[in-house]
Amino acid sequence: MNKNTDEHKHPDYKKIYYSLLILLVISIWGPVFALNIDNRTMLVGTVLLTAFGVGLIKATMVVAWFMHLDIEVKVVRRLLAVCIAFLILLFAGVAPEVLCFDGENRDADPDPIYEYPKKDITKPAH
Amino acid sequence: MTEASEDESQKHAQEKQSSHKCSKLRSWLFSTDHKVIAFQYIITGMLMAVIGGYMAYVFRMQLAFPGEEVPGFGWVSPGNYNALVTNHGTIMIFWVAMPILLAGFGNFLIPLMIGCDDMVFPRLNRLSFQIFFISALVIIASLHVAGGGFGGAWTAYPPLSTNPDYNLTPLGAVLWVVAVALEFVAFLIGGINFVTTTMNARAPGMGMMRIPLVVWMIVIASILFMVSVGPLIAGAVMLLSDQLAGTAFYDPTNGGDPLLWQHLFWFFGHPEVYVVLLPAMGVVAEIIPVFARKKFFGYKAALYVTIATGVLSFFVWAHHQFVSGIDPRMAHLFTVTTLLISVPIAELCFLFIATLFGGSIEFRTPMLWAIAFLVEFLLGGVTGIYLGSSGSDIYFHDTYFVVAHFHYTFFPIAIIGMFAGITHWFPKAFGRHLNEKWGKIHFWGTIIPFNFIFIPMFFLGLGGQHRRIFDYRHFPELALNDLQDLRILATVATCVLIAFQIPFVINFFRSMRKGKEAGENPWNATTLEWSTSSPPPHGNWETLPTVHRGPYEYGIPEVKEDYLPQHIETPQTSNG
Amino acid sequence: MSETYHPPLATSRKSAGLPTARLGTWWVVASEVVIFGGLVVSFVMYRMRHGEIWADQASHTKLYAGALNTFVLLTSSYFAVCAHKAAEVGDGKKAANLLVRTILLGGVFLCVKAYEYTSEILAGYGPKADLFWSFYYTATGLHGFHVVAGMVIMGFVAKDAAKGKFLHRVECIGIYWHFVDIVWIFLFPLFYIASGL
Ligand code: HEM
Ligand SMILES: [Cu+2]
Secondary structure (H helix, E strand, C coil): CCCCCCCCCCCCHHHHHHHHHHHHHHHHHHHHHHCCCCCHHHHHHHHHHHHHHHHHHHHHHHHHHHCCHHHCCHHHHHHHHHHHHHHHHHHHHHHHHHHCCCCCCCCCCCCHHHCCCCCCCCCCCC | CHHHHHCCCHHHHHHHHHHHHCCHHHHHHCCCCHHHHHHHHHHHHHHHHHHHHHHHHHHHHHHHCCCCCECCCECCCHHHHHHHHHHHHHHHHHHHHHHHHHHHHHHHHHHHHHCCCCCCCHHHHHHHHHHHHHHHHHHHHCCCCCCCCCCCCCCCCCCCCCCHHHHCCHHHHHHHHHHHHHHHHHHHHHHHHHHHHHHHCCCCCCCHHHCCHHHHHHHHHHHHHHHHHHHHHHHHHHHHHHHHCCCCCCCHHHCCCHHHHHHHHHHHHHHHHHHHHHHHHHHHHHHHHHHHCCCCCCHHHHHHHHHHHHHHCCCCHHHHCCCCCCCHHHHHHHHHHHHHHHHHHHHHHHHHHHHHCCCCCCCCHHHHHHHHHHHHHHHHHHHHHHHHCHHHHHHHCCEHHHHHHHHHHHHHHHHHHHHHHHHHHHHHHHCECCCHHHHHHHHHHHHHHHHHHHHHHHHHHHCCCECCCCCHHHCCCCCCHHHHHHHHHHHHHHHHHHHCHHHHHHHHHHHHHHCCECCCCCCCCCCHHHHCCCCCCCCCCCCCCCCCCCCCCECCCCECCCECCCCCCCCCECCC | CCCCCCCCHHHHCCCCCCCHHHHHHHHHHHHHHHHHHHHHHHHHHHHHHCHHHHHHHHCCCCHHHHHHHHHHHHHHHHHHHHHHHHHHCCCHHHHHHHHHHHHHHHHHHHHHHHHHHHHHHHCCCCCCCCHHHHHHHHHHHHHHHHHHHHHHHHHHHHHHHHCCCCCHHHHHHHHHHHHHHHHHHHHHHHHHHHHHC
16 A cells, blocks of 8 residues: 555446436437426426436446445545535525425415414403 | 755755745745644634634623723724624634634644544645635725624624614624535635644554544544535525525515524534534543543543534534524424533533543643633533523523523533643644743633623523623613622723733743743644654654554553653563 | 745655545535535525526526537546546656646537537626526636646646646545546526426
8 A cells, every 4th residue: 555545446437427328318309398288297207307317326336336435434424424414404494494485484364383373462361 | 944954865955946036925824734734723813713703802891891982992882883893703613713723633643643644635734724824804895895794693693684674784793694505615625634634644653542532523523614604505595595696595474484594604603613612622622631641541431422513413403593493393392402412512521520530730831721621611601501591591592691601512612622732732733832921920810800801691591681682771671780790800800801811912922932942742742743853844753653552641650751652662661 | 936846754654544634635625515515405495495486597598508518527537537547557657647637628618618608608698687597697706717737737737747747636636636627517407498497
């Protein structure tokens, strides 16, 4: 082992590259093809699967074999996992707020669960 | 610095000589030595603290004596007031606490404590300081542009921060965002350096469980910063484009959402308070064993608890938004997590107290600061519980109760922690002792007025006094005399506190040249930085040390002295 | 100054088990992951919220240009990893040559991007046309900025590599470049091909 580089076996990069290209074609063709599907759920499913599912596979391939994460020391994998975990947390915490764009709690006509009691609060209770 | 250069190896001596040709000042300014950079960070931070303190003085005077001219500033307009408060907060957090605690102490301590000759990327380190320095210049410049400095609070909520029609500071607001973004970049670079150095450049024998706690805490803080700041950088880009290009990321009338910024800000903002807390905790964790002559109680527990705090700190951010119209069910969730996070923090405080328990405590100045940190921070943490409960926070939010709460956390961190660290490592950095008597005068002159500033604020907040109001005479129920008396008390205490910083400055610069010689290890401490000369030479050691044991071996009965440094191989036993 | 600069001993230590330069690169990547992640998370939230309106906007992005650019970046990544392979066996010349090809492909990417920007703006889809387009320009702009930065750094690395110096840097800049590629792999479906939703 040398001081600055540690050598390792190289996978067949050409093969990986060609498979990436095939996946690219799938991810373009899939969503375009999906436009002909009548069933809305099927359509969404196909688009998600071909656009983002295949994208995820492509990304994994690049990370694992081009960036050599498959043979990298564990701590690097963990640190990337932590970053992604916190991004998911960010989404989980923020999306419920930002997605309720009618202003569920800021609306003039709030969701019934949160409606204020209709009784006259200016008068004492007893 | 003069003695040390003789000990340097040939290579470094040559390096020195070639840089001597271009003046000493220049080689100091562009040095890549981690100690020099640490010093630059700390000095810049302290100068910014002077600016931030001056701002506090001006707006406190305005609150105590509204409508009168403030000596040294003049008449305060509402716009001035907003800009002063906003930039006071921003400067104190981003340009005082961060550079001193994280970057300053981190730079000075990490290589010395883990036993290597410098940061792993010294030139990146330099770049980080330079970007930081530019960001400091930008924030100062933002106060002097047309329209004045930004006045929309350090949280910069849109639309106040994005729309010049509302904030009236078209340039100040933009420069504020630019300055903060630059500062983030600087600390990202710095943080990467800290983490990489600690992971990869530890001395032989320095296993994970032998790293001094302060290094652990600085590293964890750097990681927290790095992970939390990313979304905010993206958010700042969006904010900037809303300001400059008129896009609508945060504009609800065109499809955006101002709540998004609040979330991005606090997703960073709450971990950020732990980013500055942890280094200060670390400094205290180093000082207490030294002056109690006792092994740190529960090293591993402290470490795990710190990690737990770090992780939990990502789950509490929306407690700042209880009254922003978030879903009440969310508020419940965040109440629970917020109350949970006080558990590990309390645990850490208990570990400190347990370390003190039964020790032979010596009240030198650093120890006084460390204990004061525990006492004062406790109050800050306890009042956080009231704010963390969404029910009571509806009343407390945006009152002076909150102001008092976070000053009881931030002041111990940024000011007490800083003085603890500076008094503790001054002998290492300059080879001389600070004056003990003046140190104690400065200590009491800081701690007593501090409590007189902020305890009244708890009562003002309970009395309903809201934050960010320029002149309380406009509000009949807040213009009462008993509230005004409390305001005047806080202002007088502010002036006293500021006046008592003068002894420190004099003491600092006098002792640098005329203080008592300290020698290698004045406190009889065990960590690696005390095993080299004071001040350490360029390259830190002639031969880099090897580590043989954990960092806190104090009060050991078997050895002649009561402590066993990390780098000594065979202990000298007293009974053969 | 760089003439007299000697890296400290600390840089050559390896207590975490991997070379310092690579470890540092991974940290850079990690911090970039959260920056782009924050932007993408914000976008996805708005995208879900504005469902059909934005789907309509997204159908105006140029699918073929985006696809071409994905192809260009994937190819450049392939060259970058081949450069790393060459550098590892000490063939600096070949590594430099491959890096130069990577840089050229980065240039192609930017040209396509520039064409896209101009034609979109001319068609009336400027940054202020709709929030979707604000995101489009912010995200692709930030990404483009990273491409430019990568090209510049790669230029320096290639110059040294041609002389056989600092060959370990080839791998580090490669990791960074692959990361930029991966960001694009995600931006591409987000902005170009998920218009059916
Ligand atoms: C130990 C447990 C802590 C709890 C439970 C807690 C809780 C809270 C809550 C709920 C608020 C929001 C109050 C409001 O705006 O209505 C708040 C504000 C604040 N806290 Fe804490 N906190 C804690 C520790 C800390 C620490 C360690 C720091 C600083 C290092 C800190 C700094 C702040 C700051 C700066 C604010 C005000 C933000 C603003 O400008 O609105 N807190 N805290
Ligand atoms: Cu908080």
